[in-house]
Amino acid sequence: MQVCVLGAGVVGLTSAYYLARKGFEVTVIDRQPSVALETSFANAGQISPGYSAPWAAPGVPLKAIKWLMQKHAPLKISPDPEVKKLLWMGKMLSQCTEGAYNTNKSRMMALAEYSRDQFIALRKELGIRYDDGQGGTLQLFRKEEQVEAAAKDIKVLQALNVPHQMLTPEQIIEVEPGLVPVIDKFKGGLRLTGDETGDCYVFCQSLKAHCDALGVTFQFNTDIQSLSVESGKIRGVITQNGLQAFDHVLVSLGSYSKELLKACDIDIPVYPVKGYSLTVPVTDTQYAPVSTVMDETYKVAVTRLGDRIRAAGTAELTGYNLELPKSRTETISHVVEDLFGQGCQLAEAEYWTGLRPMTPDGTPVVGATNVAGLYLNTGHGTLGWTMSCGSAAVIADIMAGNQTEVDSSDLSVKRYQ
Ligand SMILES: Cc1cc2nc3c(=O)[nH]c(=O)nc-3n(C[C@H](O)[C@H](O)[C@H](O)COP(=O)(O)OP(=O)(O)OC[C@H]3O[C@@H](n4cnc5c(N)ncnc54)[C@H](O)[C@@H]3O)c2cc1C
Numbered sequence: 001m002q003v004c005v006l007g008a009g010v011v012g013l014t015s016a017y018y019l020a021r022k023g024f025e026v027t028v029i030d031r032q033p034s035v036a037l038e039t040s041f042a043n044a045g046q047i048s049p050g051y052s053a054p055w056a057a058p059g060v061p062l063k064a065i066k067w068l069m070q071k072h073a074p075l076k077i078s079p080d081p082e083v084k085k086l087l088w089m090g091k092m093l094s095q096c097t098e099g100a101y102n103t104n105k106s107r108m109m110a111l112a113e114y115s116r117d118q119f120i121a122l123r124k125e126l127g128i129r130y131d132d133g134q135g136g137t138l139q140l141f142r143k144e145e146q147v148e149a150a151a152k153d154i155k156v157l158q159a160l161n162v163p164h165q166m167l168t169p170e171q172i173i174e175v176e177p178g179l180v181p182v183i184d185k186f187k188g189g190l191r192l193t194g195d196e197t198g199d200c201y202v203f204c205q206s207l208k209a210h211c212d213a214l215g216v217t218f219q220f221n222t223d224i225q226s227l228s229v230e231s232g233k234i235r236g237v238i239t240q241n242g243l244q245a246f247d248h249v250l251v252s253l254g255s256y257s258k259e260l261l262k263a264c265d266i267d268i269p270v271y272p273v274k275g276y277s278l279t280v281p282v283t284d285t286q287y288a289p290v291s292t293v294m295d296e297t298y299k300v301a302v303t304r305l306g307d308r309i310r311a312a313g314t315a316e317l318t319g320y321n322l323e324l325p326k327s328r329t330e331t332i333s334h335v336v337e338d339l340f341g342q343g344c345q346l347a348e349a350e351y352w353t354g355l356r357p358m359t360p361d362g363t364p365v366v367g368a369t370n371v372a373g374l375y376l377n378t379g380h381g382t383l384g385w386t387m388s389c390g391s392a393a394v395i396a397d398i399m400a401g402n403q404t405e406v407d408s409s410d411l412s413v414k415r416y417q
Contacts, residue, residue, distance in 0.1 A: 003399070004029060004237050004246040006224055006260075010040040011384055012252035013204050013211065014392035015377050019250075020214035022400045027217045027246070029224055029239060036204035039254050039384065042277045042352040043200050044312035045303040046292050047119060047386045048137050049112035050162050050192025053153075054104040054362025055315070055382070056095035072331040074299035078318040085317050088271035091360035102156070104361045107410055109160050111364075112383060114406040115390025116196060122389065126210055130203035131306035135291025137195040138167070138176055140186050140339075142297045147188040154190070165191045178287045178340055185338075197292050199305045200385045224253070227374070229264055234373035248399060250375045255320070255357040257378040268365050268413055270379045272320055272355035276329050277312035278336065279305075280349040287343030300335040309344050311336045315356075324353045356381045366391045367398055367412025375399055376413060 001024050005016045008030035020026045032038065067073040077085075095104065122128050141147045150166070157164045165171075167189040173180050175191060208218070219239075228235040228243055236245040251257050255272035282288040282304075292303040300313035311332045329351050337346055358381035359365065365379040377395040380387050390406065397404045 001025065001248065002027070002246045003248040003250060004244070005250045005252060006237065007252035007254060008032065008035040008218065008220070009038055009252065009254050009384070010036055010200050010204055010388040011254070011377055011380055011391065012250075013207055014388045015250055015252055015395055016216050017207055017211050017214070018392045018396035019399065020211060020216050022396050024399070025215070027219060028211075029219045029222050029237065031221065031223045033220050035208045036201045039354040039356065040200050040204060041354065042279060042310065043354065043385050044277060044292070044301040045197050045199060045305050045310045045385070046137060046301055047116055047196040047198060048192065048292070048383070049109055049116050049386065050157065050164060050195045051137050051139075051294065052105070052108040052112040052383055052386065054095065054101060054108065056092045056104070056360060056362060057101045058096055058098050060096050061093060072298055072334055074313060074315060074331070076314065076316040076318070076328070078316070082319055085271065085319065088269060088360060089317070091269050095361050100361065104363055105156060106160060107363050108383065109162065110406055111390050111394070111411070112386050113162075114393070115387045116194065118389035118393050119196060128203065128206050128210070130198040130200075130206060131308075132196060132198035133291055133304060134196050137192040137292045137294055138172065139190040139192070139294045139296050140172070141188050141190075142185055144187050146296050150190050163193045165193060167191055176290055176293055178289055178343055179293070181287070181342065182339055195292065197303050197305065224260065226263055227260065229371055229374070232370070232372060234371055248373045248375065250377055250395065250399070252377045254378065254384075255355040257357065257376070261376075264371055264374070266369055266371070266413060267416070268376065268379060269360050269416060270357045270365075271317070273358040273381065274314070274316040274318055274321065274353060274355055275312060276314050276324070276332055277310060277352045277354075278329060278332050278349040279308050279310050279352070280336070280344045280346060282307050282309055282343055283345055284343050287340055289340060293339065295335050295339065298331055298335050300332050302336060302339060309336065309340060320355065322353055322355070324351055357384070358382070363411065364391055365411070365413050366395050367408060367414070369413055
């Protein structure tokens with residue numbers, strides 16, 4: 001059975017790997033010269049089932065209004081009246097109820113936990129390493145009200161059996177000793193002990209070699225133009241080289257999946273939510289993070305990746321814009337300077353921007369479509385690295401006609417219809 005995977009980001013690549021393992025003959029097509037060169041290139045490095053939650057939550061609309069007035073705000077919205085953006089924001093606001101939040105969070109967490117377990121299995125089976133760490137996520141609270149608000153999250157964590165610890169400032173510095181010089185700034189922390197970390201790009205480079213060994217074919221520098229569909233069935237993919245026929249096609253084009261699918265009358269509510277990161281070498285390990293430290297005030301994650309620090313954050317709604325103005329990276333550099341300024345030289349930082357393929361309910365779109373032979377694994381938003389292996393294993397099972405190991409009944413595009 002010949003399968004074409006569209007997109008060689010972490011989601012397409014992991015899908016290709018799990019499909020090849022099941023015996024499919026897999027071709028991956030991507031416009032870039034190698035794997036993971038767009039959104040999967042320099043994300044925050046968190047593999048974080050414990051932190052898996054939709055952005056659409058009760059209280060977020062009010063917080064968003066406050067954020068829009070702050071200098072170092074986690075959210076920016078460009079003032080232009082882009083219709084797609086406004087429609088997507090409307091859909092996201094409709095998900096800000098208690099009920100929708102609980103449904104979306106449980107779905108996301110279940111998939112993310114399953115995904116983390118797939119990472120553990122891959123490390124065991126393949127010996128794959130990617131500057132990975134298993135030190136958990138530490139949410140840092142600068143204000144008492146954040147500590148109080150965490151009580152609500154803890155209830156959900158308890159209900160879903162997610163391992164966690166509430167920490168006092170004294171306990172925080174036992175876990176993250178690099179924070180000793182700034183510990184007075186914090187009132188407490190919530191540690192998600194089951195979370196992991198790692199460099200998504202390094203992982204993808206290594207996994208590609210395993211895909212090669214399984215016989216996966218890669219067509220790089222190839223622009224996908226459209227899908228060929230006949231009588232409700234997929235026929236193949238049209239690139240600058242013409243039509244190539246396949247039995248099955250899996251779309252994993254991140255933020256670019258939406259446009260391609262429109263021509264097949266498939267509407268996925270995915271909007272590109274821009275984020276920024278910086279990567280800087282560690283100069284003094286004593287003052288560097290051990291794992292991921294999430295500064296809840298700025299929504300900036302600072303992660304240790306081997307001998308580097310990666311910090312990422314900001315959600316900007318500004319269409320497919322990949323400009324990298326200094327003013328937009330000031331929040332992440334401010335947090336790194338504030339927390340780990342003695343552990344690195346910020347002047348040596350490399351900056352990057354990427355577009356998170358976000359759905360309004362935070363859950364990715366994984367499953368079959370109304371077009372026979374056409375499947376989707378896309379829309380992973382803020383958690384595509386975390387959920388990659390899990391959603392790849394799920395889609396491979398669906399395409400092979402097997403029962404999935406995690407509930408996939410609500411993951412397909414049908415939930416929006
Ligand atoms: C600042 C930032 C921080 C983040 N931090 C984290 C984190 O800590 N943890 C986490 O789990 N997630 C994180 N994410 C999210 C995560 O990085 C993404 O969800 C994930 O990388 C999406 O992967 P993807 O394969 O779907 O998309 P992509 O990596 O964008 O892959 C899509 C591929 O499709 C190709 N493509 C698109 N259109 C075409 C076309 N027409 N023809 C040919 N090829 C095409 C592209 O070249 C690309 O290779 C972060 C994202 C950002 C921006």
